[in-house]
Amino acid sequence: MLELQNITVDVDDSRGILRDVSLKIDGGKFVVITGPNGGGKSTLARVIAGITRPAAGRILFDGEDITDLGITERARRGVGFAFQQPVRFKGLTVRDLVELAAGGSLSEQQLCGYLSDVGLCAKDYIDREVNASLSGGEIKRIEIASVMARKTRLTIFDEPEAGIDLWSFQNLIGVFQKMRRETSGSLVVISHQERILEIADELVVLVSGVVTAHGPREEILPGLLKGDGSRCAFCPQEGGICHE
Numbered sequence: 001m002l003e004l005q006n007i008t009v010d011v012d013d014s015r016g017i018l019r020d021v022s023l024k025i026d027g028g029k030f031v032v033i034t035g036p037n038g039g040g041k042s043t044l045a046r047v048i049a050g051i052t053r054p055a056a057g058r059i060l061f062d063g064e065d066i067t068d069l070g071i072t073e074r075a076r077r078g079v080g081f082a083f084q085q086p087v088r089f090k091g092l093t094v095r096d097l098v099e100l101a102a103g104g105s106l107s108e109q110q111l112c113g114y115l116s117d118v119g120l121c122a123k124d125y126i127d128r129e130v131n132a133s134l135s136g137g138e139i140k141r142i143e144i145a146s147v148m149a150r151k152t153r154l155t156i157f158d159e160p161e162a163g164i165d166l167w168s169f170q171n172l173i174g175v176f177q178k179m180r181r182e183t184s185g186s187l188v189v190i191s192h193q194e195r196i197l198e199i200a201d202e203l204v205v206l207v208s209g210v211v212t213a214h215g216p217r218e219e220i221l222p223g224l225l226k227g228d229g230s231r232c233a234f235c236p237q238e239g240g241i242c243h244e
C-alpha cells in the first residue's frame with residue numbers, strides 16, 4: 001500500500017534527519033514506529049503525510065508516485081494525519097469538525113458513538129467550539145474521534161498518547177483495536193508506549209534517521225524490551241545503555 005524508497009531528509013549538508021529510509025507498509029496493518037528521542041519518527045510521519053518534502057527518495061501509495069503531492073492531495077487519496085499537537089479551529093464546533101471529517105452530516109447517535117469511543121460525552125461537547133477553551137487532552141481526543149470518522153485508508157498518529165491521562169490511555173488502546181477491527185485501512189502510530197507496541201502487527205525502530213529493525217511484533221519486541229543478549233535495536237552498539 002505505502003512504500004518509501006530511499007527517503008532522505010537533511011537539515012543541512014552535513015546532517016541527515018532521515019538517511020536512506022526504505023519501508024513498505026501493507027494494507028490493513030497496524031504498524032508502530034518507535035525509537036529514541038530525536039531518531040526521526042515525527043519527521044518520517046510528516047514525510048508520509050506530505051508536510052515535509054524529502055531531499056531524495058520516492059513515496060508510492062498504491063503504486064502511484066505521490067512524492068510531489070501536498071497534504072491535501074494525499075488526504076484526497078486517503079492519507080490521514082493526527083497531529084502530536086492538534087490544531088484548534090475557532091468558530092467550528094465539535095459537531096462541525098467530526099462531520100467535516102466524515103464528509104457529511106451525522107446522526108446524534110453516530111456522533112455520540114465517535115465521542116464516547118474517546119471517552120467524551122457527546123451531550124457536553126458537540127456544540128462546543130474547537131478553541132482554546134478545550135484542554136490539551138480534550139482536543140486530542142476530539143481529533144482522534146474525527147480521525148475515526150474520516151475512515152482514511154492510511155492513518156498516521158504522531159504520539160497519540162502525549163498529554164492524555166491514564167484513563168484516556170485505556171480508551172486509546174480500545175480505539176486502535178476498534179479501528180483495526182472495523183476499518184480495512186492501515187494505521188501507522190508513532191509511539192514510545194509499551195502497551196501500544198504490544199498491540200501492533202509490525203514494529204519499526206528508527207535510530208538516528210536509520211531503520212535499525214522492522215518486522216512482526218513477536219520478532220522485534222523482545223529485543224526492544226530485554227535486549228537479545230548482545231545487541232539491541234534501540235542502541236545498536238554493544239552494551240547499550242537502554243536496558244540498565
Ligand SMILES: Nc1ncnc2c1ncn2[C@@H]1O[C@H](COP(=O)(O)OP(=O)(O)OP(=O)(O)O)[C@@H](O)[C@H]1O
Binds near residue numbers: 041
Ligand atoms: N527543522 C529542523 N531543523 C533542525 N533540526 C531539526 C528540524 N526538524 C527536526 N530536527 C532534528 O531532527 C531530529 C529528528 O527529529 P524528530 O522530531 O523527527 O524526532 P523524533 O524521533 O520524533 O523525536 P521524539 O521522540 O523526541 O519526538 C532531531 O534531532 C531534531 O532536533
